[in-house]
Amino acid sequence: xxxxxxxxxxxxxxxxxxxxxxxxxxxxxxxxxxxxxxxxxxxxxxxxxxxxxxxxxxxxxxxxxxxxxxxxxxxxxxxxxxxxxxxxxxxxxxxxxxxxxxxxxxxxxxxxxxxxxxxxxxxxxxxxxxxxxxxxxxxxxxxxxxxxxxxxxxxxxxxxxxxxxxxxxxxxxxxxxxxxxxxxxxxxxxxxxxxxxxxxxxxxxxxxxxxxxxxxxxxxxxxxxxxxxxxxxxxxxxxxxxxxxxxxxxxxxxxxxxxxxxxxxxxxxxxxxxxxxxxxxxxxxxxxxxxxxxxxxxxxxxxxxxxxxxxxxxxxxxxxxxxxxxxxxxxxxxxxxxxxxxxxxxxxxxxxxxxxxxxxxxxxxxxxxxxxxxxxxxxxxxxxxxxxxxxxxxxxxxxxxxxxxxxxxxxxxxxxxxxxxxxxxxxxxxxxxxxxxxxxxxxxxxxxxxxxxxxxxxxxxxxxxxxxxxxxxxxxxxxxx
Ligand SMILES: [Fe+2]
Ligand SMILES: [Fe+2]
Numbered sequence: 001x002x003x004x005x006x007x008x009x010x011x012x013x014x015x016x017x018x019x020x021x022x023x024x025x026x027x028x029x030x031x032x033x034x035x036x037x038x039x040x041x042x043x044x045x046x047x048x049x050x051x052x053x054x055x056x057x058x059x060x061x062x063x064x065x066x067x068x069x070x071x072x073x074x075x076x077x078x079x080x081x082x083x084x085x086x087x088x089x090x091x092x093x094x095x096x097x098x099x100x101x102x103x104x105x106x107x108x109x110x111x112x113x114x115x116x117x118x119x120x121x122x123x124x125x126x127x128x129x130x131x132x133x134x135x136x137x138x139x140x141x142x143x144x145x146x147x148x149x150x151x152x153x154x155x156x157x158x159x160x161x162x163x164x165x166x167x168x169x170x171x172x173x174x175x176x177x178x179x180x181x182x183x184x185x186x187x188x189x190x191x192x193x194x195x196x197x198x199x200x201x202x203x204x205x206x207x208x209x210x211x212x213x214x215x216x217x218x219x220x221x222x223x224x225x226x227x228x229x230x231x232x233x234x235x236x237x238x239x240x241x242x243x244x245x246x247x248x249x250x251x252x253x254x255x256x257x258x259x260x261x262x263x264x265x266x267x268x269x270x271x272x273x274x275x276x277x278x279x280x281x282x283x284x285x286x287x288x289x290x291x292x293x294x295x296x297x298x299x300x301x302x303x304x305x306x307x308x309x310x311x312x313x314x315x316x317x318x319x320x321x322x323x324x325x326x327x328x329x330x331x332x333x334x335x336x337x338x339x340x341x342x343x344x345x346x347x348x349x350x351x352x353x354x355x356x357x358x359x360x361x362x363x364x365x366x367x368x369x370x371x372x373x374x375x376x377x378x379x380x381x382x383x384x385x386x387x388x389x390x391x392x393x394x395x396x397x398x399x400x401x402x403x404x405x406x407x408x409x410x411x412x413x414x415x416x417x418x419x420x421x422x423x424x425x426x427x428x429x430x431x432x433x434x435x436x437x438x439x440x441x442x443x444x445x446x447x448x449x450x451x452x453x454x455x456x457x458x459x460x461x462x463x464x465x466x467x468x469x470x471x472x473x474x475x476x477x478x479x480x481x
Pocket of ligand 2: 154215218244247
C-alpha cells in the first residue's frame with residue numbers, strides 16, 4: 001500500500017495501516033460513537049442536517065490533498081493522517097541530538113509525552129464548543145462554510161491526538177481519550193484545560209480574532225511538536241499544520257474584510273475621524289477603535305497559553321528531545337542550549353526590565369516571541385488596508401504585559417503601551433483598552449444572519465476569491481434542518 005494514499009473503505013479513513021492493527025482499530029471503533037455523540041451535542045448547533053461544501057483530506061501529498069464536496073457534517077470523514085515518514089530522520093535537539101528518532105514512546109518520557117498530547121488534544125474540541133452557536137449569525141454562506149470547515153478540522157485534530165493516545169499509551173491512553181470527550185469549554189465542574197479555551201466566542205469578530213490569534217498559538221505549538229524526536233507525534237502534527245493554515249487564513253481575511261468594509265463606508269459617508277465612534281457605528285459597520293480593543297483582548301488571552309516565561313517543564317521537554325523550538329531545524333546554534341542565554345522581559349522591583357536568563361529555561365518565552373512576530377505580519381497587512389483609504393489609524397498589538405493572567409505580568413496591571421497601572425485605576429484603563437459591555441452589545445446587535453448566496457452582512461466585505469475558486473453567488477451551505 002502506498003502510504004501517501006488514504007484508505008477510505010473502513011469506518012475510520014487512515015494512512016496508518018489501521019486494518020493490520022486490530023487492537024488500535026477496535027479501540028478507535030469503540031471511541032467513535034462517543035465522538036459522534038459529542039459532535040451532535042456540542043458541534044455546530046442547528047446545521048447538522050445541512051449540506052456543507054467542505055474539503056476532506058484524501059492524501060497527505062503536499063499538492064492536492066483535498067477534495068471538495070457537499071457533506072452533512074456528522075458524515076464527515078474524520079481520518080487519521082500522518083505526514084510521510086522522513087528516511088533516517090534524526091533527533092534535532094536536546095540530549096539525544098543526532099540519535100535516530102523514536103518510533104515507540106521512550107519509557108522515561110512517557111508521562112511527559114502523554115501530558116503534551118492530552119493538552120494539545122484538549123484544545124481541539126474546546127474551540128468547536130466555543131464556536132457552537134455562530135452558524136446562526138453567519139454574515140454569509142461563505143463565512144458559515146469556513147466556520148464549519150474549521151470545526152470539522154478541529155474535530156479531526158482531536159482524532160489525531162486520540163490515535164496517538166490509543167496506539168502508544170495503553171489503558172491510560174484510553175482513559176485520556178474518554179476524558180477528552182467529557183470536559184466542556186466553560187464548564188464549572190469540568191472545564192477545558194487551558195484558560196483561553198474556556199472563554200466565550202460570542203460573535204463573528206471574536207471568531208475571526210480567535211482564528212487569527214488563538215489558532216496561531218496552535219500553529220506555534222504544532223510547529224514545536226513537529227520537531228519532536230517521537231516520530232509519530234512529529235508526523236501527525238506536520239499534517240495538522242497544513243490544515244491549520246486555513247484557520248489562520250479565515251482569521252486574517254475575516255478581520256481584513258471587516259476593516260475593508262468599515263473604511264469603505266467611512267469614505268463614502270465622508271467621515272474622516274476614525275474616533276468618531278457614534279458616526280461610524282451609524283453606518284452599520286464596526287469602528288476601528290473597537291476592532292483594536294477586540295485584538296487587545298484576544299492577543300492577551302492567547303499569550304497566556306504560552307505558559308510561564310521561565311519554565312522547567314519546557315526545559316525538560318527540550319532536553320528530552322520531545323518538544324523543540326519554532327523551526328528548530330532551520331536554526332543555527334548547538335541545539336542543546338546548555339550554555340546560552342535568552343533576553344526576557346521581567347517584572348521585578350515595581351518595574352518591567354529586560355534580563356538575560358539561561359536559554360533552556362526561557363523556551364516558552366522564545367516560542368511566544370516567535371508568535372508575536374508571526375502575528376505582526378498580518379497586522380501589517382490589516383494596516384495597509386486602512387492606509388489605502390487614507391484613514392489616520394493603525395492597529396497595534398498591545399504590550400505583552402497588558403491584561404495577563406499567567407507568568408511574569410500576572411501580578412500587576414499595565415496599559416496597552418506597557419506602562420504600570422495602579423490597581424485602583426485598572427477599571428478605567430480596562431474600559432479604554434478592552435471591549436466594554438456597550439461595545440459588546442453593539443457588535444451583538446450587528447450579528448444578523450445573511451443567508452442569501454452571494455450576499456454579505458452590512459459590516460463585512462465580500463472575499464476577493466471564493467473557496468475552491470467558486471463564483472461569488474455559490475451556495476456554500478444548503479441549509480435544512
Ligand atoms: Fe487544531
Ligand atoms: Fe485550528
